[in-house]
Amino acid sequence: MATGGSFLLCPPRFYGVEYVINPWMEGNVGRVDPNRAAAQWADLRRQLEARASVELLEPQAGLPDMPFVANAGLVLGDVFVPARFRFAERKGEEDHFLAWAQRASLAVVEPPPGASFEGEGDALFQPGEVLLWAGYGVRSSLHAYPAIGDALDVEIVPLHLIDERFYHLDTCFCPLPGGGVVYYPDAFDRDSQDRIRRRVPADKRIEVSKEDARGFACNAIVAAGAYIANHIGPELRARLARCGFEAIVCPLDEFMLAGGAAKCLVLHTDRPKPQRIGEVPPSSIRERVVELVGHLLDSGLMTQVLDCIDDGGGSFEIEDFRAGLRHDQDSVARVRVVAPAAERLGEILERLIHMGVRVVDDGNVEREARLAPAPTPGVAPDDFYATTIFPTDVRVAGSWLRAEEQRMDAVLVVYDNNGSSAVRCRLMRDLDEGDLVVCGVEGVRTHPVRSSPARDDSFAFMTAGVSSERRVELVVERIAWEMERIRARGGRVVVVAGPVVIHTGGARYLARLVRRGYVQAILGGNGLAVHDVEVSLFGTSLGVDLERGAGVRGGHRHHLRAINLVRAHGSIAGAVKAGVIQSGIFYECVRNDVPFALAGSIRDDGPLPETLMDLCEAQAEYARLARDADMILMLSSMLHSIGTGNMTPAGVRLICVDISPAVVTKLADRGSVESTGIVTDVGLFLTLLDKSLSGGEIVEAEDGGSTC
Numbered sequence: 188m189a190t191g192g193s194f195l196l197c198p199p200r201f202y203g204v205e206y207v208i209n210p211w212m213e214g215n216v217g218r219v220d221p222n223r224a225a226a227q228w229a230d231l232r233r234q235l236e237a238r239a240s241v242e243l244l245e246p247q248a249g250l251p252d253m254p255f256v257a258n259a260g261l262v263l264g265d266v267f268v269p270a271r272f273r274f275a276e277r278k279g280e281e282d283h284f285l286a287w288a289q290r291a292s293l294a295v296v297e298p299p300p301g302a303s304f305e306g307e308g309d310a311l312f313q314p315g316e317v318l319l320w321a322g323y324g325v326r327s328s329l330h331a332y333p334a335i336g337d338a339l340d341v342e343i344v345p346l347h348l349i350d351e352r353f354y355h356l357d358t359c360f361c362p363l364p365g366g367g368v369v370y371y372p373d374a375f376d377r378d379s380q381d382r383i384r385r386r387v388p389a390d391k392r393i394e395v396s397k398e399d400a401r402g403f404a405c406n407a408i409v410a411a412g413a414y415i416a417n418h419i420g421p422e423l424r425a426r427l428a429r430c431g432f433e434a435i436v437c438p439l440d441e442f443m444l445a446g447g448a449a450k451c452l453v454l455h456t457d458r459p460k461p462q463r464i465g466e467v468p469p470s471s472i473r474e475r476v477v478e479l480v481g482h483l484l485d486s487g488l489m490t491q492v493l494d495c496i497d498d499g500g501g502s503f504e505i506e507d508f509r510a511g512l513r514h515d516q517d518s519v520a521r522v523r524v525v526a527p528a529a530e531r532l533g534e535i536l537e538r539l540i541h542m543g544v545r546v547v548d549d550g551n552v553e554r555e556a557r558l559a560p561a562p563t564p565g566v567a568p569d570d571f572y573a574t575t576i577f578p579t580d581v582r583v584a585g586s587w588l589r590a591e592e593q594r595m596d597a598v599l600v601v602y603d604n605n606g607s608s609a610v611r612c613r614l615m616r617d618l619d620e621g622d623l624v625v626c627g628v629e630g631v632r633t634h635p636v637r638s639s640p641a642r643d644d645s646f647a648f649m650t651a652g653v654s655s656e657r658r659v660e661l662v663v664e665r666i667a668w669e670m671e672r673i674r675a676r677g678g679r680v681v682v683v684a685g686p687v688v689i690h691t692g693g694a695r696y697l698a699r700l701v702r703r704g705y706v707q708a709i710l711g712g713n714g715l716a717v718h719d720v721e722v723s724l725f726g727t728s729l730g731v732d733l734e735r736g737a738g739v740r741g742g743h744r745h746h747l748r749a750i751n752l753v754r755a756h757g758s759i760a761g762a763v764k765a766g767v768i769q770s771g772i773f774y775e776c777v778r779n780d781v782p783f784a785l786a787g788s789i790r791d792d793g794p795l796p797e798t799l800m801d802l803c804e805a806q807a808e809y810a811r812l813a814r815d816a817d818m819i820l821m822l823s824s825m826l827h828s829i830g831t832g833n834m835t836p837a838g839v840r841l842i843c844v845d846i847s848p849a850v851v852t853k854l855a856d857r858g859s860v861e862s863t864g865i866v867t868d869v870g871l872f873l874t875l876l877d878k879s880l881s882g883g884e885i886v887e888a889e890d891g892g893s894t895c
């Protein structure tokens with residue numbers, strides 16, 4: 188009886204685990220029992236022969252994986268698409284499979300050049316439909332599939348495999364006659380899971396457990412109503428029965444040592460071409476070529492780019508790589524980026540552009556940026572390009588235009604500047620209706636500033652990194668030197684500070700920096716000013732006496748009294764002028780005309796009259812004061828520091844001080860060279876900074892009034 192189709196099998200005469208090309212093989216080299224393997228294979232053959240026609244292929248010495256004949260290629264009607272293996276270990280099998288196809292008079296359609304394709308291991312037809320489920324991500328390349336879809340005239344549905352243990356689609360996915368599938372969702376990325384759910388109705392989707400998946404329950408041969416696999420748990424058995432399939436367990440643990448089971452051991456050879464109704468939908472797979480230039484290997488950029496493509500659900504082919512031969516020479520790479528759908532390609536390309544990668548076309552033609560009008564005030568077109576901190580160019584009318592007012596998380600607007608085009612970053616909320624917004628990734632390039640691997644250690648603290656306690660003093664001395672130079676040339680240092688500055692006794696030193704002209708603006712929140720004024724008035728911060736480090740009676744009311752007093756005088760400046768506040772950071776700001784901006788928050792007491800409770804207004808004021816800064820000192824305020832970092836373009840020197848390494852890493856890691864992270868107590872940092880700026884002496888407060 189042979190109603191279940193025709194299958195090709197290859198006896199396991201030379202089968203063994205002789206190398207490791209998947210996680211299952213690890214630790215199993217030389218551990219196959221050949222007699223047991225032969226018996227298990229013979230049992231599978233018997234089960235299949237009872238239901239289908241079986242043809243045998245002669246095994247070859249030295250090709251231990253040849254029994255896994257599912258990877259020979261893909262047959263549809265009289266067409267054979269041969270495998271092109273990813274690993275050299277299996278390439279020797281290709282000629283034998285090709286010779287078989289020629290003997291079988293199949294028309295051979297090669298996969299596209301440069302792509303790997305592992306046959307029915309990764310490409311599975313939905314029985315009776317013109318639909319090919321196309322696995323990629325571990326073995327087969329995504330870019331193999333559009334050409335295969337065209338050649339076979341079938342629709343391709345790409346499925347991204349993300350778990351190396353389920354390295355072929357047939358290890359975790361089995362299409363069933365009648366429109367169902369058995370599959371293990373965790374083997375796929377979220378998009379692929381969605382694609383399966385969209386294509387297969389819930390009552391026909393059988394999701395298997397982890398235990399079933401690891402027993403290769405999905406690696407099944409479906410023939411004449413039987414579902415034959417190495418392992419089938421009770422729940423799956425029951426589901427299959429409800430769908431009308433007889434579950435047959437055929438133990439194949441000797442083959443599991445190599446990461447294969449029932450389906451891997453057969454190739455379906457008589458799959459008829461189904462009748463198709465209407466046109467096959469065009470492939471959703473899209474690709475573009477990108478170019479990378481720079482120290483691609485030692486900076487790790489090449490790896491980052493390839494990881495980014497893979498993480499984004501795409502696949503890649505390196506078309507060209509020219510390594511710089513000397514240390515001062517750049518390397519150049521051209522990479523074909525392939526994604527399962529246009530939106531996914533757009534997302535991957537946007538991330539690559541943020542890394543400084545350039546999208547090119549064949550022949551290196553530069554494309555123009557695509558512009559679309561803002562549909563309503565404060566709303567961008569749907570596929571707007573989102574900016575980074577790095578200098579960005581936009582291609583308009585054949586020229587690259589540098590964006591003005593560079594900042595993060597904005598959109599790019601092309602506008603008319605006295606008859607010629609110009610580009611600037613704008614927050615979405617500031618868009619006017621009809622503003623021309625750059626959409627997609629065409630015609631956009633960025634220039635990330637990266638640290639050079641050639642720099643020696645004396646310069647290393649200039650690069651993005653986190654300093655240990657041991658190095659703090661050295662680093663602070665260098666920062667003080669930079670601040671002196673900025674002051675000497677009339678530059679701008681902006682300080683972002685949180686209330687911890689006050690609690691740790693750092694206020695007196697920050698106040699001295701303001702008085703001595705080292706600070707040109709202060710950005711903080713209500714808390715910073717409240718506690719600064721509290722120290723000035725009562726010598727406490729949050730009720731704690733800073734001299735003695737102990738709480739004072741009634742101290743918990745001090746910050747509220749401070750707020751009340753300032754409110755009574757209309758403003759901090761009013762309280763200073765009235766002589767109520769006689770020391771502290773904000774006293775010095777008022778006395779020395781140093782502007783400040785206080786951004787409100789939900790937890791604020793008061794607030795102080797100056798605190799901007801309209802956050803859009805606060806952001807605008809921060810941006811105004813942070814503009815043209817030469818250096819920004821971020822002192823123990825995650826909230827305000829992140830806010831300021833987002834509006835600051837690359838190129839501005841950032842010093843981030845926080846006790847938490849995670850916060851410092853988050854703030855300092857902008858992918859640019861000019862940020863320095865210092866993990867330390869902010870009070871200690873300010874003491875050391877003041878000491879360095881005072882020629883090495885620790886100077887006590889000069890104002891007499893302050894006990895902070």
Ligand SMILES: NC(=O)c1ccc[n+]([C@@H]2O[C@H](COP(=O)([O-])OP(=O)(O)OC[C@H]3O[C@@H](n4cnc5c(N)ncnc54)[C@H](O)[C@@H]3O)[C@@H](O)[C@H]2O)c1
Nearest residue numbers: 685712713714788791792823824825826845846847868869
């Ligand atoms: N009375 C008030 O109105 C009041 C009081 C406090 C805070 N606030 C408001 O709450 C919001 C958030 O405040 P935030 O900026 O303090 O919070 P935040 O969590 O954003 O930042 C505090 C940071 O200080 C760090 N830190 C703690 N101890 C440190 C030390 N000894 N040395 C160095 N770093 C240290 C923490 O790791 C953290 O990153 C602000 O808007 C602020 O104005 C209001």
